[in-house]
Amino acid sequence: MAISMGKGSVGVLTGVFIASLAVVVAVLLLRTYNLPELKVAWKGKGAPRIELEEDEREQLYEALKAFPRLFNSSLVEYELVGEYSHLFNVQGSDNSLLPYMLIAHLDVVPATPEGWDLPPFSGEEKEGYIYGRGSLDDKNRVIGILQGLEFLFKRGYKPRRSFYIGLGHDEEIGGRHGAKEIVKTLETRNVKLEFLLDEGFEVLDGVIYGTKRPIALIGVTEKGTITLNLTVHSPPGHSSMPPRESRIGILSAALSRLEQDQMPNRFGKGPEGAMFEQLADEFYFPLNIVMANLWLFGPLVSRILQRTPSGNALVRTTTALTIFNAGIKSNVIPQTARATVNFRIHPAETVNEVLKAMNTTIMDDRVIPSSDVPFFDPPSISPHDEETFGYQTVKRSITDVFLVEPVAPGVSIGNTASIYKFRALVIKDEDLSRFHGINERISKEGIETVVQFYFQLIQNSDTDIVPVQSHLEL
Numbered sequence: 189m190a191i192s193m194g195k196g197s198v199g200v201l202t203g204v205f206i207a208s209l210a211v212v213v214a215v216l217l218l219r220t221y222n223l224p225e226l227k228v229a230w231k232g233k234g235a236p237r238i239e240l241e242e243d244e245r246e247q248l249y250e251a252l253k254a255f256p257r258l259f260n261s262s263l264v265e266y267e268l269v270g271e272y273s274h275l276f277n278v279q280g281s282d283n284s285l286l287p288y289m290l291i292a293h294l295d296v297v298p299a300t301p302e303g304w305d306l307p308p309f310s311g312e313e314k315e316g317y318i319y320g321r322g323s324l325d326d327k328n329r330v331i332g333i334l335q336g337l338e339f340l341f342k343r344g345y346k347p348r349r350s351f352y353i354g355l356g357h358d359e360e361i362g363g364r365h366g367a368k369e370i371v372k373t374l375e376t377r378n379v380k381l382e383f384l385l386d387e388g389f390e391v392l393d394g395v396i397y398g399t400k401r402p403i404a405l406i407g408v409t410e411k412g413t414i415t416l417n418l419t420v421h422s423p424p425g426h427s428s429m430p431p432r433e434s435r436i437g438i439l440s441a442a443l444s445r446l447e448q449d450q451m452p453n454r455f456g457k458g459p460e461g462a463m464f465e466q467l468a469d470e471f472y473f474p475l476n477i478v479m480a481n482l483w484l485f486g487p488l489v490s491r492i493l494q495r496t497p498s499g500n501a502l503v504r505t506t507t508a509l510t511i512f513n514a515g516i517k518s519n520v521i522p523q524t525a526r527a528t529v530n531f532r533i534h535p536a537e538t539v540n541e542v543l544k545a546m547n548t549t550i551m552d553d554r555v556i557p558s559s560d561v562p563f564f565d566p567p568s569i570s571p572h573d574e575e576t577f578g579y580q581t582v583k584r585s586i587t588d589v590f591l592v593e594p595v596a597p598g599v600s601i602g603n604t605a606s607i608y609k610f611r612a613l614v615i616k617d618e619d620l621s622r623f624h625g626i627n628e629r630i631s632k633e634g635i636e637t638v639v640q641f642y643f644q645l646i647q648n649s650d651t652d653i654v655p656v657q658s659h660l661e662l
């Protein structure tokens with residue numbers, strides 16, 4: 189039985205030529221910032237830790253047997269990390285090759301049935317689509333990776349290059365126990381990686397206005413992020429004697445200023461400009477000319493982009509008010525009003541710049557900011573030239589599966605703190621609202637494609653040479 193419950197023994201890999209991507213990931217996931225001169229308290233309190241009961245552990249292992257070949261293969265070492273996250277090491281035949289890593293997350297954001305055509309946790313099917321929270325984000329990739337490998341084993345495939353699979357359980361709240369513990373585990377074993385692939389971008393069909401055909405984007409960087417709680421405190425009292433300004437009033441005014449006074453449009457100051465330039469030929473006339481000449485048309489394009497939520501996300505640091513809480517009784521002046529604001533930081537800006545701008549906009553000492561989830565500056569750009577094995581292997585796997593789409597590097601608007609970001613799904617404009625929204629769903633062909641993608645990726649990772657694009661360059 190290849191399932192080992194404790195720490196599996198992973199051979200120490202001694203690749204010397206390539207920088208440790210694991211360390212990069214660790215840095216992205218672990219770093220915290222000092223927030224000088226700004227009133228931000230790092231709280232960092234997590235929920236109380238609980239241990240799994242023995243019968244729960246049994247139940248968990250039963251469920252995992254859904255992939256019999258994977259769990260019975262002598263090539264696979266499996267362990268539970270951070271209590272609910274899963275780490276697999278698939279042993280390749282050639283130890284001179286650096287391993288790679290595929291990661292995905294099991295957790296989802298909440299959903300209530302309101303507005304859904306089918307209940308969000310039913311997994312029910314309608315007209316060829318399976319509905320459910322997580323079907324796009326990110327369970328299709330969990331299933332795709334595991335099932336892709338399962339089917340490869342079924343065909344007798346023995347990987348040449350070793351690889352890891354990491355399935356986190358708390359990504360949507362920052363990955364503190366899952367991804368972070370997985371990184372720590374790999375670090376203590378001195379594991380170095382050739383590349384790492386997570387979620388982040390897709391094959392975009394009609395999402396980018398004016399494009400002629402679907403375009404696959406591989407995320408090579410992403411926006412920075414910070415989430416702040418804004419709190420206004422003061423003693424409660426009887427509603428018959430209200431203070432001139434209430435906590436709710438003070439906080440609402442601050443939030444309204446934040447929403448009105450968005451961060452500036454920075455289009456072209458980050459890598460998003462290059463993304464459009466590279467894709468210029470993919471646009472219909474005259475947009476192809478426009479995109480190829482952003483030095484001239486940049487300001488025009490930036491104004492057009494900011495009109496839609498997804499385009500706007502590309503051109504500026506976004507300010508999203510996501511939680512608002514105050515009051516418990518209709519005749520009691522509340523003691524506390526509290527709101528949460530989630531910023532996604534444009535690559536040309538930093539956490540500190542955003543905090544400074546926010547303080548200037550709010551201009552009210554009674555509004556106290558604090559943060560209890562990870563935050564980071566926009567990360568550096570992962571290599572994606574002709575020589576980069578990881579990028580080229582992902583790219584080739586995309587063209588193998590989707591056949592004709594152009595593939596280009598992009599800036600992911602969601603946060604993943606990873607090296608390369610791609611979901612093997614075709615996304616249309618109308619699908620954007622399904623992420624963290626209602627009627628999240630995946631087509632049956634879609635889930636098949638995801639499995640095929642990992643099927644290809646695992647095999648392509650075992651080839652010798654940096655794959656050369658044949659059928660696709662324009």
Ligand SMILES: CC/C=C\C/C=C\C/C=C\C/C=C\C/C=C\C/C=C\CCC(=O)O
Pocket residue numbers: 325326359360387388389390392395396397493496498499502600601602603604615620623
């Ligand atoms: C004109 C618009 C130009 C380009 C469009 C840019 C961005 C929109 C394209 C694709 C976005 C697709 C999905 C966004 C949703 C999620 C972000 C990805 C990962 C976040 C991680 C997570 O929430 O678990």
Ligand SMILES: N[C@@H](Cc1ccccc1)C(=O)O
Pocket residue numbers: 359360361362363413562602603604605
């Ligand atoms: N990936 C999720 C949750 C997350 C946010 C911020 C940092 C890390 C993870 C998102 O982009 O919304």
Ligand SMILES: [Zn+2]
Pocket residue numbers: 293325326359387
């Ligand atoms: Zn996700």
Ligand SMILES: [Zn+2]
Pocket residue numbers: 297325360624
């Ligand atoms: Zn998500």
